[in-house]
Amino acid sequence: MPTSLLRIFFYLLLVSSLRTFGQAPPSVSTLTQPFDTYRRQALQEKLFVHTDQAFYLTGETMWFKVYYVDGTRHQPLDVSKVTYVEVLDKEHKAVLQTKVALSTGGGNGTLFLPSSLSSGTYLLRAYTSWMKNFSPGFFFEKTLTLVNPFKPLGLPLLRETPDYDIQFFPEGGHLVQDLPGNVAFKVADASGHGVAVRGWLLNERNDTLAKFSPHKFGIGKFAFTPLANTRYRVMMTDEKGRMMTRPLPIVDTQGYTMRLEETANDQVKITVNTNLDGASSVYLFAHTRNEIKAAEQRPIQRETTFLVDKKALGEGVSHLTIFDADRKPVCERLYFKRPTTSLTIGLKPDQKQYASRTKVTLDALVEASAAQSKQAALSVSVYRLDSLAGMDSGNILSYLWMTSDLQGQIESADYYLQTETAEVAQATDNLMLTHGWRRFRWNDILGSQTTTASKRSFIPEHNGLLIQGTVTDPASGRPMPNVITYLSAPGKPLRLYVSRSNADGQIRFEMQDFYGPKNVLVQTNPKDSLLKLTIANPFSASVSTTHLPELSVMESQADQLLNRSVAMQVQATYGGDQAIRYRYPIVDSSAFYGKPVESYALDAYTRFPRMEEVLREYVLGVMPRKKQGHFRLYVPNEPYRTFFEDPSLVLLDGVPQFDMDKIIDFSPLKIKQIDVITNHYFIGPALFPGVISFMSYKGDLAGFPISPSVLRLDYDGLQLQREFYSPRYETDKQISSRLPDARTLLYWNPDFKTDAQGKGRIQFYTSDQAGTYVVEVNGLTTDGQAGSQRVLFDVKNSPK
The missing domain is CATH 2.60.40.1930 (Macroglobulin (MG2) domain)
Structure with missing residues (x-):
């Protein structure tokens, strides 16, 4: 059984150890047994996405934090390592897509909102690969409002007859x-x-x-x-x-x-x-x-x-x-x-009103019972309130306990989790009557054919991104099993992935530490080069059933729109360069084969004009031979001091090469280094008699001719984390700077942590934009306690 399936099997065994209804009458067991079987096989994952706000202009950046928990106990999970985030338009077509790394602490990312988008309401949704096995009702969904200030709003005409x-x-x-x-x-x-x-x-x-x-x-x-x-x-x-x-x-x-x-x-x-x-x-x-x-x-x-x-x-x-x-x-x-306990988050700013370009100090305190952890992972957003942006960027408490299990959009979900009164209790029960259960249908459970975990189309991505595809006969479309395929992404670090197609012709490449946009090359052995290779779109093809409301921005808000649009453009003009900075992940920079037995930095040797001379003169571990008019490259079989009978795996910048005549004809002046593995080497399901790795100076193939049978495509890996930029005003020179500061989003931190006593301190500086600002915090402890809190403060313009 593949490693990934073993992991999900053992995790499902762990989940099945949760409380199960005890000994039931035999007649009742005909319901409880299939339900419990389904529960064990259908691990429930939940995602919650906290966005920095819910109203945006094109040209702005949406910042978000992803919380990842199990669907039953709401405790942090460590199964899937990738979440897929999309923005859908009113026709439920994706206009923006990205992939974000997940861990037990969740994940975070950004989406730039381009000016090509039209004004309207959009749907943000997020899911894992495992969640694609089920209804899109399992996905996280949230409505966003987006206005393009450079295009007419195109608001719908008012009707004399109400369209309720x-x-x-x-x-x-x-x-x-x-x-x-x-x-x-x-x-x-x-x-x-x-x-x-x-x-x-x-x-x-x-x-x-x-x-x-x-x-x-x-x-x-x-x-x-x-x-x-x-x-x-x-x-x-x-x-x-x-x-x-x-x-x-x-x-x-x-x-x-x-x-x-x-x-x-x-x-x-x-x-x-x-x-x-x-x-x-x-x-x-x-x-x-x-x-x-x-x-x-x-x-x-x-x-x-x-x-x-x-x-x-x-x-x-x-x-x-x-x-x-x-x-x-x-x-x-x-x-x-109603939940009896939740994470209580206290927020206390050092003042209620601030001047522009002054420091805001805000103390956070997480309160919990003695049996609960006070250490919480918090996401914090501080943005300006106006008639455009309301306080609705997301509440993890109401989402986990209510919204995630109900169909449709819930207006003011926070209302139902406040202290219970007769009015709140009645409203809550009415809500239960009008919003159905979204997480499964009974025919999925009681049907005669129960889908087991091993037969599901999508498996959890335990170690990183999975690139999946198929191998088929181009004439008949028949899937081709047992075909060795190679995937390479030229660049640094040097990586090669190998997969053997299964009975359905499916191939899977586990792309650990695969970040940023890449040029991906997929190929087979020469004897299978006429087969058709297809790489699947990793995003869900399921169509959301959520109805998006009409744009609620009014023409009377034109002044507010103009104010924010000017602020956005000013900030992009004067602070754009400083605001775009990325935090690069720490990954193993060595080649996938580790430390080679032999390594040759060619600049340290006499440069020959032909590759054959280079290999014969000082690359001891490679023997070029010519058979039937074509070159082949062999390496010695250490420690037996004999050469392998079969040709070795030859790579150029991680891309397998099968035509050695092209390698011999390629200019050695474009090659920086040659590594040689002089023993058998396993890569996934394949065994190779040695490896010869040629590396160019930039890792970009240096103009080497690629066979037309190789499938080439642009593929986005996991998103690189962008750092939120917030200027500091600590000196008189900084405060008096004539460089405008038009930020309306003052602070964003997706990973703010409290200490063992539940305490933490947040500090940031106000901008030149006066108004009322909201500090919005969502958080989750390691034992699954969720909470949310908001606090307001005002910013007044400093006297000139």
Whole structure:
């Protein structure tokens, strides 16, 4: 079994050691066993991306931090080493893409927003290779607003008739005639914000059966019992008196309904009704993020109830499903149990108001119980608030506990995690009724064919980027198994990757420490050179189902747009060079074969005009021979002091070469060094009788002619980390400098850490831009406690 599959197998065994529902009745086990099998095979990964803000102009840079945790316990993971980050437009086409290195501390990166982008709302999404095996509902998604100040906004025309998104959600999923039920509803405008309305439920005789209005954010519910042979419709009016009419969802003639209510003795009561004459029993199955919390069977005639102790349910979103006697899901709803603990982050600036170009000192304090770690990895953003940019660049707490498990966009997700009141509790339950479970479908679990981890198309990238592709017959398209392929990326350090195609013709190259844009060459042995090589696009082909709202920027905000646009252009003009600096990763700079047995720096020797003379005169470990009119190069088989019978692997700047006549004809004046390995050498699945490595001065092949059968393509490796630039004003000369400082993003640190006592200090300097600024912090401890905090301060222009 490949190493990568062994690692995921052992990790899944570790995950399976998490709490599993105990001994269940045999009939219930027909549900619990396939679910537990799925849970062990389908490791849940979660990503959260904290961006420096959520509103941008083209020409600006988006800074982001990626948090990486397991989907059940929200503890930092160390399985995948790469995350894929994309920006999608309204047609869900990728306009920007990048790959970011991951570790247990997450990852961070940047995306420059070019002026070729149009104004609008965009979707930022992030995922790992393993997550591509599942629905895009597993991906992280976040809406961004982008304005191109050099193009007309192109705002949509206002409609006389409101274009509201009105949806109805029967509790449990169905309305069934003669069975009581609740119907939740959601009314949102084109930007996704809830709308205040008044509504009436009417029958076909225009009798008013119920009156209702939203409780919060355009979401509410009403109760009624649908009758046979009756049509229903809903009339609504908004605050401007505009009327809307919508039909109710179809009323089923037969089926099941479910209703949930909390009891006074800290239990959850689930009432199940049916009008089916043959119904004999139903099952309740409850889980919290794939940990089974309840599984029970009860008889039913017309009605039955289940009582679940709240303490038995996990914190966060629980998924409650009712199955009929044939173990088919018939009703489903969500329940939210508020987390009792979270990471408390204190932020205390040394002042509430600052002059321009002055130091801001901000003390951070992470508070936790004695049993919890106070050492946290924090991401910190400090940016100016205005009518364009609101405080919505992301909250890790609400995302992990709520948003990541629910479908659709949630307005003001932070609201639901505040201190619980009756109003908040009602709003939270309404939210559970209107946003479905996003993380799997029951047919994925109860289907007859269960996909095992070893059969999934994408494996976790444990050691770095995987470049994958296929080898096929160009005439028939048939996959070609057992073909040795080579991948090279000329440059320094010297690297060569070898893969043998499997039964499906698939090839995989594990690219450890593969950073930055590269020119990649992929080839086969000469006998297979007519085969077709294809390198797969590593980004997901799954289309997001998220609806992007209309651009919410108004023409009345033109002054704010102009102010920010001027600031961005001034900063790019006067501070652009200092702002673009990269932190290069520490990687092994030696060649992939390590220290060679023989190494020749050719500048230390007499320079000959022909390569054959160089090899014969002073490269002792290489024997050029001519057979049937063509050169071949051999190396001695140490320690036997005989030459290998087969030709050695010959490389030029890491690229395998099979035509030795071209090597002999190549000018030795372009070669800086020759390394020789004088014994058998393994690279992946291949064994070579020695290695001869020619290296040019720049590692760029020095104009060597490449065979047309070699596949050449530009390929972006992992993103190099860019350093955030923040000027310092410590001297009078610096403070009085006439060089403008137009920064609206004062500080960004994706990896700020507190000490063992939970303390840390942040320092930065204000710019020339006056206004109100927000310090926004997200954080995660090693034991999985997440938290978020914000604090405001003002900047006033210094007197001249």
